[in-house]
Amino acid sequence: MINGHGDDLYKYKHIVANFSSNVHQNTDNTSLIEHLREVLPICTASYPEPEPYTLQKLLAEHHNVSPDSVVVTNGATEAIYLIAHLFSGKPVKINEPTFSEYRSASEVYQSTITPQASIRWLCNPNNPTGLVQSEDYDDEILVIDRSYEYYSRKVLPKLTLDDKHLYIYSLTKRYKIPGLRIGYILTSPSIATKIRHIRQPWSVNALAIEAGIWIAQHNFPETINRVNLWEETDRLRLALSQIPGIELEDSDTHFMLLKTPKRAQELKEELAQEFGILIRDASNFKTLSPYHIRVATQDRKANDLLVAALKDKLSAF
Amino acid sequence: MINGHGDDLYKYKHIVANFSSNVHQNTDNTSLIEHLREVLPICTASYPEPEPYTLQKLLAEHHNVSPDSVVVTNGATEAIYLIAHLFSGKPVKINEPTFSEYRSASEVYQSTITPQASIRWLCNPNNPTGLVQSEDYDDEILVIDRSYEYYSRKVLPKLTLDDKHLYIYSLTKRYKIPGLRIGYILTSPSIATKIRHIRQPWSVNALAIEAGIWIAQHNFPETINRVNLWEETDRLRLALSQIPGIELEDSDTHFMLLKTPKRAQELKEELAQEFGILIRDASNFKTLSPYHIRVATQDRKANDLLVAALKDKLSAF
Numbered sequence: 001m002i003n004g005h006g007d008d009l010y011k012y013k014h015i016v017a018n019f020s021s022n023v024h025q026n027t028d029n030t031s032l033i034e035h036l037r038e039v040l041p042i043c044t045a046s047y048p049e050p051e052p053y054t055l056q057k058l059l060a061e062h063h064n065v066s067p068d069s070v071v072v073t074n075g076a077t078e079a080i081y082l083i084a085h086l087f088s089g090k091p092v093k094i095n096e097p098t099f100s101e102y103r104s105a106s107e108v109y110q111s112t113i114t115p116q117a118s119i120r121w122l123c124n125p126n127n128p129t130g131l132v133q134s135e136d137y138d139d140e141i142l143v144i145d146r147s148y149e150y151y152s153r154k155v156l157p158k159l160t161l162d163d164k165h166l167y168i169y170s171l172t173k174r175y176k177i178p179g180l181r182i183g184y185i186l187t188s189p190s191i192a193t194k195i196r197h198i199r200q201p202w203s204v205n206a207l208a209i210e211a212g213i214w215i216a217q218h219n220f221p222e223t224i225n226r227v228n229l230w231e232e233t234d235r236l237r238l239a240l241s242q243i244p245g246i247e248l249e250d251s252d253t254h255f256m257l258l259k260t261p262k263r264a265q266e267l268k269e270e271l272a273q274e275f276g277i278l279i280r281d282a283s284n285f286k287t288l289s290p291y292h293i294r295v296a297t298q299d300r301k302a303n304d305l306l307v308a309a310l311k312d313k314l315s316a317f
Numbered sequence: 318m319i320n321g322h323g324d325d326l327y328k329y330k331h332i333v334a335n336f337s338s339n340v341h342q343n344t345d346n347t348s349l350i351e352h353l354r355e356v357l358p359i360c361t362a363s364y365p366e367p368e369p370y371t372l373q374k375l376l377a378e379h380h381n382v383s384p385d386s387v388v389v390t391n392g393a394t395e396a397i398y399l400i401a402h403l404f405s406g407k408p409v410k411i412n413e414p415t416f417s418e419y420r421s422a423s424e425v426y427q428s429t430i431t432p433q434a435s436i437r438w439l440c441n442p443n444n445p446t447g448l449v450q451s452e453d454y455d456d457e458i459l460v461i462d463r464s465y466e467y468y469s470r471k472v473l474p475k476l477t478l479d480d481k482h483l484y485i486y487s488l489t490k491r492y493k494i495p496g497l498r499i500g501y502i503l504t505s506p507s508i509a510t511k512i513r514h515i516r517q518p519w520s521v522n523a524l525a526i527e528a529g530i531w532i533a534q535h536n537f538p539e540t541i542n543r544v545n546l547w548e549e550t551d552r553l554r555l556a557l558s559q560i561p562g563i564e565l566e567d568s569d570t571h572f573m574l575l576k577t578p579k580r581a582q583e584l585k586e587e588l589a590q591e592f593g594i595l596i597r598d599a600s601n602f603k604t605l606s607p608y609h610i611r612v613a614t615q616d617r618k619a620n621d622l623l624v625a626a627l628k629d630k631l632s633a634f
Contacts, residue, residue: 005518009363010371021364033361037354044350044496046326047338054327074391074520081517101518108515179361179523198425200398201322201418203391205522206496 005100009278016276017302019295022127022148022255026299027176027223035214036207043206050201052209058216059184068189069161071196072212074203076147076170076183077101082195083143083166083185084109091117097285099127099145119143125152128282128294130251132156140164147183150174151253153230163188171212175223182208229254233297239307245317246310255296257282260310261317264293275309322417326595333593334619336612339444339465339572343616344493344540352531353524360523367518369526375533376501385506386478388513389529391520393464393487393500394418399512400460400483400502401426408434414602416444416462436460442469445599445611447568449473457481464500467491468570470547480505488529492540499525546571550614556624562634563627572613574599577627578634581610592626 009018018025036043052072060067073079084105091112094102102121106113118140125132125148132154135144141163147170149156159167166187172178182204185195215221233254240258241248247259260267264281271277280294297303326335335342353360369389377384390396401422408429411419419438423430435457442449442465449471452461458480464487466473476484483504489495499521502512532538550571557575558565564576577584581598588594597611614620 005364005367010366018363023362033358036361037357040354040357041350044353044494045340046335047322047495048498049327050322074522077517077519105517177361178364178519181365181519181522200394200422202394202495202498203520205391205498205525207524208522 012272012278014276015272015278017298017305018278019298019302019306020278020280021178022151022253022296023173023176023178024151024224024229024254024296024298025176025302027174029176029223031218031221032175032177032211032214036211039210040207043210046206048202048204048206048209051196051199052204052212055209055212055216056184058213062216062220063159063186065159065161065186066189069186069192071185071187071192071199072204072209073183073185074205074208075172075178075181076145076168077181078203079168079183079185080145081105081108082199083168084111085198086191086195087111087119087141090119092119092121093117093139094121095123095126095133097126097128097282097287098123100285102143102145103286121145123147124156125149125154125253128255128257128280128285128288128292129249130253130255130257132252141166144168147173148253148255151226151229151255153252159186161186161188163191166191171215175211175215177208177211180208180211181205182212229297232300232303235300236297236303236307239303240310243307243311243314245314255294257288258293258295259289259291260293260314261291262314263290265290267293267313270313271309275305277306277309279306329589329595331593332589332595334615334622335595336615336619336623337595337597338495339468339570339613340490340493340495341468341541341546341571341613341615342493342619344491346493346540348535348538349492349494349528349531353528356527357524360527363523365519365521365523365526368513368516369521369529372526372529372533373501375530379533379537380476380503382476382478382503383506386503386509388502388504388509388516389521389526390500390502391522391525392489392495392498393462393485394498395520396485396500396502397462398422398425399516400485401428402515403508403512404428404436404458407436409436409438410434410456411438412440412443412450413604414445414599415440417602419460419462420603438462440464441473442466442471442570445572445574445597445602445605445609446566447570447572447574449569458483461485464490465570465572468543468546468572470569476503478503478505480508483508488532492528492532494525494528497525497528498522499529546614549617549620552617553614553620553624556620557627560624560628560631562631572611574605575610575612576606576608577610577631578608579631580607582607584610584630587630588626591630592622594623594626596623
């Protein structure tokens with residue numbers, strides 16, 4: 001799916017608070033960005049490693065697994081498309097509502113989506129709900145997207161690196177570099193080998209690789225204070241839940257679903273035009289209603305703007 | 318194919334002259350790089366356009382075609398894999414020797430390679446020979462990779478944007494940004510639409526898009542003096558042709574094939590270790606011999622180093 005995703009910031013002018021992606025805008029990645037600016041002239045002048053071996057080795061050390069188990073990808077999205085390609089034509093099931101690319105990628109590779117399938121796609125914590133799900137399924141294959149693990153308030157199950165489990169990770173959100181595109185797959189060496197056989201060379205650009213190497217070499221430094229993030233999330237949730245007409249759904253992360261009395265599409269445009277606030281119209285997630293929106297906790301000032309704007313727009317209901 | 322490509326600079330230390338890729342190292346892209354360093358903090362912090370609409374529009378203006386005819390890709394390589402995906406399972410033919418990814422991508426998508434096919438892959442000018450080929454074939458489909466058009470000493474046939482023709486372009490070589498990954502496809506709107514349906518979102522990173530926009534907005538500025546490049550190419554060719562034992566093949570560009578009496582693999586390692594010179598072992602191109610190497614003209618000083626080193630290594634033959 002090309003259209004209908006969050007963080008469509010590029011379409012709007014004068015946005016002062018961006019709640020539309022699950023990236024926390026207050027993330028401090030200054031040292032990483034400074035490093036990238038320094039290496040940019042060298043990095044861009046030569047081809048990247050056709051497959052990012054160096055980074056795969058470092059990520060393997062971090063996760064305490066074999067480098068043969070790691071496949072670095074052009075964002076979590078390439079991971080999803082490679083896995084869908086690997087299972088071409090095989091029926092899959094998807095726990096909806098969830099990130100739409102599992103469905104889109106499966107359809108591109110001629111897989112039917114049916115509850116009878118033995119391959120399951122699972123996002124944990126789940127996007128857009130923010131809920132942590134059980135990974136205890138007896139399906140033949142479990143594809144578990146852990147792009148939001150860093151933002152989980154619950155501890156996730158330990159990794160199981162066998163032929164049944166494929167995990168997807170993202171470095172995009174935690175380090176606020178969605179523009180660079182960097183993610184990876186962890187799985188058994190035999191599944192990883194099959195994925196390597198169908199991948200194109202140089203899919204991950206040299207700066208993304210460099211960012212990954214920097215992150216790994218700095219031992220995955222903290223970029224936000226998560227204690228503060230949870231406190232601010234609780235404060236925001238309390239304020240949102242007190243707005244008449246809003247139904248606030250449970251979440252185990254800093255992003256959450258809300259159902260409001262106004263159509264999401266309309267509310268989104270009004271907030272953007274009148275308040276410079278960008279939210280995620282969540283109505284195109286399968287099983288959700290035309291009234292669902294998704295927001296992710298930002299800093300106190302932005303959150304207060306959001307609450308005030310929602311109060312204003314929903315006062316008539 | 319992941320291994321066996323040129324520009325494997327990342328594997329070597331102390332390289333003083335790099336002849337191994339078709340990028341001309343003397344390319345002046347200073348203003349572009351300065352621009353990218355400036356926009357990096359902003360560019361990396363948000364998702365790129367899921368499909369690079371803005372750049373597609375600018376490229377369409379440059380080529381004087383409809384934006385519906387342009388598909389911007391993660392390097393020419395994503396273009397190759399998308400086209401191979403589009404023709405999944407259909408027999409194809411390939412004019413060998415040529416860039417190995419046409420074969421690799423076709424194999425990934427279950428296409429057999431046979432002279433009886435009605436889809437033809439063509440690289441023009443051709444890599445590794447540097448020769449301009451006729452595009453006048455009566456095949457049903459022609460996929461024409463024009464990644465090296467800028468380096469062609471002959472004028473190529475005019476574009477024909479119908480369902481029979483798919484052209485691949487690269488911005489990587491001309492602007493010396495192979496680390497960034499940026500290319501595009503030009504074809505009929507109906508074929509382009511089919512390609513859009515099978516592509517993943519966000520495959521092109523935000524800095525690559527930004528580079529493309531800068532290039533288009535600056536009207537594809539010259540980055541080398543091509544008159545000088547041809548003069549230096551002629552000088553290098555003359556010097557190479559006078560080394561006993563070397564068979565220099567014809568070329569219409571700045572890169573060329575040479576057959577030497579020494580095995581290419583061995584010669585490459587010796588030149589790297591003893592002289593800090595990196596060449597392309599071309600022996601893994603289909604139909605070439607174990608004695609073929611490829612080099613691309615660099616500046617006078619580097620070219621003289623290459624000639625002296627080859628004389629030294631081949632003097633025993």
